[in-house]
Amino acid sequence: MPHIEISTENCKGCGLCIHICPVSAIEFAKEINKLGYHPARYKGDGCTGCTLCFYTCPEPSAITVYRKS
Amino acid sequence: MAKDILTKPKAFYDNFHRKPDQNKQDTHYCPGCGHGILHKMIAEAIDDFEIADRTIMISPVGCSVFVYYYFDTGNLQVAHGRAPAVATGYKRTHPEAIVISYQGDGDLAAIGGNNILQAANRGENITFFFVNNAIYGMTGGQMAPTTLLGQKTMTSPYGRKAEREGYPMRVLELLSSLEAPTYLERVALTDAKHLMKARAAVRKAIKTQIDGKGFSLIEVLSACPSGWRMTPTDAVAWISEKMEKTFPVGVYKDVIKDRKPNTWTRMLEKVPFEKYHEILELTGEPMEIEADMSSVLDIYKNPEILIAGFGGQGVLLLGQFLAEAGMRHCWNSSWIPSYGPEMRGGTANCHVKISEKRIGSPIVAKPSILIAMNLPSLDKFEPLLKPGGLLIYNTTMISRAPSRNDIEILPIPATKMADQLESLRVANMVVAGAIQEKTKLFDEIILKDCLNTVVKHKNFIPLNLQAIDKGKEYVENFGK
Known part of the structure; x- marks a missing residue:
């Protein structure tokens, strides 16, 4: 199954990935990270591996997309 | 986009x-900044084209001043707006390098406006x-040349007004009227469609250079x-x-x-060593x-x-002559003429450094040797001498004696001695001697x-040689 990994500590909570995700598979986490933001969090399923979150994310290390499994 | 795993590109x-x-x-x-998005697209393209080892990223002044924090490529951080000039110099001397100039609107469209125009x-x-981004981001959101009409910024608090601040500058439209540019496109980092277009444009632009x-x-x-x-x-x-209304995306x-x-x-034409002679009209082998300077006091x-x-x-010629001599001894040397309003009929001067060590600046602020050929020069520079x-x-030209007593002084009637050789113009070589x-x-x-090397008309060389000998002879006998 395609899925994404979000590096909690490198996310600045801008929400662009949440906004762009065509299947609404990303949300804000409740907890606050070391940078002081509510980071984005993958809901756990629904990812189609479209990679849009990767390209809209301004942080180099925040999102990894696994397109297959 | 055939990769199975998309993660931080290796070019970072x-x-x-x-x-x-x-x-x-x-x-x-900042969160949501477009710079990071573009950085990632460029880094990915560098990976895919396998050009990291020959890429030079040029960072501007602005928020992206620290491009060199991120890209594992060659990096140059340059003066405000001057990236196109530095990029030109780098590219022409290293044609194999992939030179990527990364600039914001304050840098490229305002202070560097002419630079980009000329490079294009x-x-x-x-x-x-x-x-x-229609604003000066790094300095806190002042109006930029690209600020939209009506847009409120720190320095246009009532909104930009054409009558007051002029219209937003459309750089791409301006450049597209020129003959030389190959590929110009405006993209937007917004939704899925635009992001993918931006990614394609980034790759196409880099490929244009590679080809x-x-x-x-x-x-x-x-x-x-x-x-x-x-x-x-x-x-x-x-x-x-809003922005796309003023700045329509597209090719x-x-x-x-x-x-x-x-x-x-x-590229700069490579001149074979043998050709130097011909070009410089040298008479013999260089x-x-x-x-080393160990025998020099x-x-x-x-x-x-x-x-x-x-x-x-x-x-100026005397300066060039000494600097050339320095180079021929395999020392570092620099020569820099000082141009100023005095050049017109007044005094001229030049700075020469000859050193066994590397030369940081060619400027001579406190000379260890001062040659004063006329009175204004003595007046002006005597106080600077170490x-x-x-x-x-x-x-011949200076009637007064020098006023300092903590320096070594060598008076020489250089102009008069040159006149004896029937050419006032070789006074400089008398001094060289x-x-x-x-x-x-x-x-x-x-x-x-x-x-x-330094004398253009070769038939004057014997006269110059005579002048050097005359100057030497004078010093030999000086004080005897």
């Missing part, structure tokens, strides 16, 4: 070790990324949530709704297919020795020389051979 450092704060994984950009007009084979097809520039409409006082998602929407010029590969690769070692006089006294330094002054005899800095045969 694993750790952003240059970044001063603790987290070495995140960028210094020359069709430099360089890739430019022009990040347009040697000339100038490419991608204008990137990019969000500045902090500067615009918006949330990141609102900022992205503002690009689509403004694309003649990639019409351009033959490598026709826009410029003479060079590897010398300490006070004359690594001299910093200031030569001053009237225009026409050969002041204590213990050597002052050589032309007594005097310097040589006094300091014993140079190998005499090499020194004289330098005339072949």
Whole structure:
């Protein structure tokens, strides 16, 4: 199954990935990270591996997309 | 996009070790900043084209000043707006390098406006990324040339008004009227469709350079949530709704297919060593020795020389002559003429440094040797001479004695001696002879051979040689 990994500590909570995700598979986490933001969090399923979150994310290390499994 | 795993591109450092704060994984950009998005697209393209080892990223002044924190490529951080000039120099001397100039709208469209215009007009084979966020982001959100009409910024608090601040500058439209550019496109970092177009444009622009097809520039409409006082998602929407009205996205010029590969690769013509002679009209083999200054008196070692006089006294040529001699001894030397209003009929001067060590600046602020060929020069520069330094002054033109008593003084009637050789113009070489005899800095045969390089009309060389000998002779007998 395609899925994404979000590096909690490198996310600045801008929400662009949440906004762009065509299947609404990303949300804000409740907890606050070391940078002081509510980071984005993958809901756990629904990812189609479209990679849009990767390209809209301004942080180099925040999102990894696994397109297959 | 056939990769199974999309992660941080290799063209980024694993750790952003240059970044001063603790987290070495995140960028210094604000949440939702377009810079990070574009950085990632460029880094991915560098990976895919396998050009990291020959890529030079040029970072501007602006928020993206720290591009070198992130890209594991060659990096240059340059003066405000001057990236196109530096990029040109780099590319022309290293045609194999992929030079990527990354600039914001304050940098490229305001202070560097003419730089980019000229580089585009020359069709430099360089890739430019022009990040347009309609504001001065780094300095806190002042009006930029690209600020939209009606847009409120710190310095346009009532909204930009054409009658007051002029219209938003459309750089791409401006450049597209030029003949030379190969590929110009404006993209926006907004929704899925636009992001993918931006990614394709980034790759196409870099490929244009790799293929040697000339100038490419991608204008990137990019969000500045902090500067615009918006949330990141609102900022992205503002690009689509407002910015794109003034700055329509699309391809403004694309003649990639019409351009033959490598026709826009410029390089400095490599001149074979043997040809130097012909070009410089040298008469014999160039003479060079590897010398050290161990036999030279300490006070004359690594001299910093200031030569001053009237225009026409050969002041600049004397400087070139000494600097050439320095080079022929395999030392470092620099020569820099000082141009100023005095040049017109007044005094001329030049700075010469000859050193066994590397020369940091060619400027001679405190000379160890001062050559004053006329009175204004003595008046002006005598106070600058280092204590213990050597002052050589032309007594034919200077009636007063020097006022300092903590320096070594050598008076010489250089103009009169030149007149005896029936050419006032060789007064400079009389002084050259005097310097040589006094300091014993140079190998005499090499020194004289330098005339072949610096004197344009070869039939004057014998006269110049005579003048050098006369100056030497004078110093030999001086004080006897």
